[in-house]
Each structure stands twice: as C-alpha cells, then as structure tokens.
Amino acid sequence: MSDYRLNTKCVQAGYTPSNGEPRQIPIIQSTTFKYDTSEDMGKLFDLEASGYFYTRLQNPTNDYVAAKIAALEGGTAGMLTSSGQAANFYSLFNICECGSHIVSSSSIYGGTFNLISVTMKKMGIDVTFVAPDASEEELNAAFRENTRAVFGETIANPALTVLDIETYAKAAHAHGVPLIIDNTFPTPVNCRPIEWGADIVTHSTTKYMDGHGAAVGGAIVDSGKFDWMAHADLFPGLTTPDDSYHGITYAEKFGKEGAFITKATAQIMRDLGSIQSPQNAFLLNLGLESLHVRMPRHVENGQAVAEFLEGHDKVESVNYPGLKSNKYYSVAQKYLGGGGCGVVSFVLKGGRPAAESFMKRLKLAAIETHVADARTCCLNPATSTHRQMTEEQLNAAGIPAGMVRMSCGLEDKADLIDDLKQALEF
Ligand SMILES: *Cc1c(COP(=O)(O)O)cnc(C)c1O
Numbered sequence: 294m295s296d297y298r299l300n301t302k303c304v305q306a307g308y309t310p311s312n313g314e315p316r317q318i319p320i321i322q323s324t325t326f327k328y329d330t331s332e333d334m335g336k337l338f339d340l341e342a343s344g345y346f347y348t349r350l351q352n353p354t355n356d357y358v359a360a361k362i363a364a365l366e367g368g369t370a371g372m373l374t375s376s377g378q379a380a381n382f383y384s385l386f387n388i389c390e391c392g393s394h395i396v397s398s399s400s401i402y403g404g405t406f407n408l409i410s411v412t413m414k415k416m417g418i419d420v421t422f423v424a425p426d427a428s429e430e431e432l433n434a435a436f437r438e439n440t441r442a443v444f445g446e447t448i449a450n451p452a453l454t455v456l457d458i459e460t461y462a463k464a465a466h467a468h469g470v471p472l473i474i475d476n477t478f479p480t481p482v483n484c485r486p487i488e489w490g491a492d493i494v495t496h497s498t499t500k501y502m503d504g505h506g507a508a509v510g511g512a513i514v515d516s517g518k519f520d521w522m523a524h525a526d527l528f529p530g531l532t533t534p535d536d537s538y539h540g541i542t543y544a545e546k547f548g549k550e551g552a553f554i555t556k557a558t559a560q561i562m563r564d565l566g567s568i569q570s571p572q573n574a575f576l577l578n579l580g581l582e583s584l585h586v587r588m589p590r591h592v593e594n595g596q597a598v599a600e601f602l603e604g605h606d607k608v609e610s611v612n613y614p615g616l617k618s619n620k621y622y623s624v625a626q627k628y629l630g631g632g633g634c635g636v637v638s639f640v641l642k643g644g645r646p647a648a649e650s651f652m653k654r655l656k657l658a659a660i661e662t663h664v665a666d667a668r669t670c671c672l673n674p675a676t677s678t679h680r681q682m683t684e685e686q687l688n689a690a691g692i693p694a695g696m697v698r699m700s701c702g703l704e705d706k707a708d709l710i711d712d713l714k715q716a717l718e719f
Pocket of ligand 1: 376377378379402404405446449450475477478496497498499500509510511
C-alpha cells in the first residue's frame with residue numbers, strides 16, 4: 294500500500310482482507326479476546342507477541358483505521374484516541390513528566406491551550422508560548438534545559454494562522470526534542486507535516502477526517518524519524534527500562550519506528566484508557582474513504598466565500614490564508630498549496646448588533662460550535678463561546694464582537710454566497 298498515491302490510500306490503506314474475509318472493516322465489538330493457554334496470553338502481556346487482550350488498550354478495528362491515518366501522514370505507527378484532546382495530551386505526556394517544559398505556538402485551539410497552560414501546569418509541566426511565525430532567534434530563546442517537546446498547529450483553530458513548520462522543526466531538533474504538530478484543519482490531503490520535519494502528528498478526527506459530525510475521536514501518528522536513543526538522557530521513559538512493563542526499554546525493543554506509539558499504548562492508554570470505541574473507528578473510516586474528494590471542495594468553497602466577503606461593503610475584514618491579502622498567504626502556499634481548509638472568519642462593520650442581525654438572517658448556514666463538517670455552520674463567538682467576555686476583553690483577544698466564524702461545508706458555493714448575500718441585507 295505504501296507505493297500508492299494518497300487518494301488510493303484514503304480508500305484502501307490500513308485493511309486488506311484475505312480470501313473470503315469481509316470487504317468492509319469489521320467492527321470488533323468485543324471488550325476481550327480468547328486464548329488457548331495462559332502462556333499464549335502471557336506473551337502478549339510481556340509484549341513478546343503482538344495481539345489483543347483488552348479493548349481499553351487496543352482493538353483490531355481501531356488499529357486498521359490508525360494504520361490508514363499513519364499511511365496518509367507518511368508515518369510508521371499510529372493509534373486512535375477517544376478525542377482530539379486525548380491525542381494531544383497523550384502525545385505530550387508520553388515524553389513529558391513533572392518538571393518538564395514545553396515550547397508551544399501561542400496560536401492553538403482553545404481546548405489545547407487550556408490543557409497545556411492549566412491542566413498540565415497542575416501536573417508540574419511548564420510551558421512557554423511563542424508566536425506561530427516566530428523567528429529562529431525567538432524560538433531558540435524559549436527553550437530551557439528541561440524542554441522536552443515543541444508543539445504547534447498547522448492551521449490554528451480558530452485564528453487561522455499558518456505555522457512555519459520548517460522553522461519550528463529546526464529549532465526543536467537543535468535542542469534535541471521532537472516537534473509535535475496538530476494537523477487537524479488541513480488533514481494529510483492538504484499538508485503532511487512529517488515531510489516538513491515534524492516528528493509526531495496529531496488529529497482531532499472529529500473534524501474533517503470524520504467530516505460528517507458523527508463521532509468524536511483523535512489520532513496520533515509517529516514519523517519514526519526521531520532518534521530517542523541519541524537524546525537518551527532527555528527521554529528516560531523511552532530509553533530506560535519500564536518497571537511497569539517487566540523492564541522493557543521501548544526505544545531498544547521497538548526502535549525509532551515503533552517506540553513512541555508502543556509506549557503510548559502499553560503505558561498511557563493502559564493507565565488512562567481514553568480509547569476510541571470500535572464503532573466510532575468504523576464511522577471514522579467511512580469519512581476517510583472520501584477525505585481526498587471532500588477536502589478540495591471544502592477549500593474551493595472557503596476560497597469562494599472569502600473572496601465574496603472581501604468585496605462586500607458591510608464586511609470590515611476577512612481572515613482566510615488563501616486570500617492574497619492574508620498575512621499567511623505565502624506560508625499557506627508553501628505548506629498547504631492554498632487555503633488548506635474550509636474555515637473562514639470575518640468581522641462585520643457595526644459590531645455586536647450587526648453580527649446578531651446577520652446570524653438571525655442566515656438560512657442555509659446553521660448556528661453551531663462545530664467546524665469542519667459537510668454542512669456549513671456559523672458561530673459568533675461574542676454571543677456564544679466567549680459571551681462571558683467584555684467588549685474590551687474580546688478586542689484584546691482578537692475576537693471583536695462583530696466576528697463570525699464560518700465553516701464552509703460541501704454545498705454548492707453559489708448557494709452559500711446567496712445565503713450570505715441575503716443575510717448581509719440587515
Ligand atoms: C477540535 C480540535 C481539537 C480537540 O479535538 P476534540 O476531538 O474535540 O477533543 C484539537 N485540536 C484542534 C485543532 C481542533 O480543531
């Protein structure tokens with residue numbers, strides 16, 4: 294399968310049925326697995342043989358789908374998690390512990406920002422935030438001797454900033470630590486961060502990968518390129534024996550290609566248990582089978598809507614990386630080959646009252662907090678997700694009261710523009 298092109302991998306990677314086996318991925322709806330002897334099962338617990346014993350750690354349906362996502366990203370191993378939040382937490386906590394420090398882009402999803410700056414801080418893990426377009430010098434200045442990972446989002450949700458992945462990767466590697474990239478918005482169809490130097494890639498599969506608003510989920514992919522043993526003193530969890538696993542040293546036993554995901558499964562999934570249900574993995578795979586067909590339409594609709602809004606006299610500003618006027622246009626061309634996703638944000642002239650009237654008039658676009666769905670949806674943060682904030686706080690956070698975030702779905706772009714036209718007649 295590795296020789297096939299991305300479009301083919303979306304449809305067929307991860308699962309190849311043998312003679313007479315089901316064509317579609319089987320949903321193994323079983324918490325447990327049966328063995329003939331205790332010795333057989335003992336080998337699984339010792340990680341001497343691969344196989345399944347309990348769905349809190351691993352399930353065949355999940356593994357088929359994780360293998361597809363790993364193939365799409367160009368990685369060597371992958372795993373599914375119950376949510377994107379779990380994927381980002383596991384990817385960081387797999388190499389960080391109390392006393393560690395993370396360098397992260399400041400322009401990231403709000404849930405991840407809280408995870409890193411509040412919850413992980415309570416665990417004794419510190420963070421320094423830097424701008425997504427930070428220079429090499431600014432990045433280098435953020436590192437400490439206890440830095441263990443660098444984190445960023447290819448296209449940030451919802452700020453739509455585009456990360457300079459190569460610059461981030463260079464700084465991470467100069468300090469002997471991996472770069473973890475959340476690639477949720479572009480998906481591997483529009484960007485494969487590993488090709489630009491990222492070591493670990495994460496996803497909220499809840500978004501475009503599922504694409505139909507059906508199942509919450511996450512994924513982690515390892516590039517298999519980071520040499521843990523070359524920086525053994527920084528990553529003792531991977532390079533010294535794990536007492537909770539009969540003294541296995543993951544980086545020795547599973548090499549660069551397998552150590553990260555094996556540890557995250559055998560240790561972190563075992564202890565924290567944020568597994569994706571096999572049923573959700575099946576739904577996710579249905580989404581993946583058409584990801585390469587859907588993403589270009591999301592981008593086409595996003596670009597058309599952004600261009601329309603930019604020319605409208607009731608619109609103060611439009612933020613979409615595919616617009617020539619956008620600060621990240623050239624970075625987006627380099628890494629995404631265009632706008633990269635279907636999410637556009639814009640600010641209406643007239644502030645809060647204008648946004649309220651506009652939202653009330655929408656007919657086709659639904660009001661939702663979700664993004665990256667087949668159906669177009671809009672959100673006015675000031676009256677929903679950020680309604681506890683004052684006008685001054687909203688402006689300081691770069692979310693003025695008149696801002697609307699629009700996630701362009703797969704409908705006809707002419708209908709989306711007609712809906713905007715009539716909604717703007719407030
Ligand atoms: C939604 C989202 C997450 C969190 O994912 P959940 O599946 O909602 O837990 C993480 N990162 C990005 C970029 C997201 O858009």
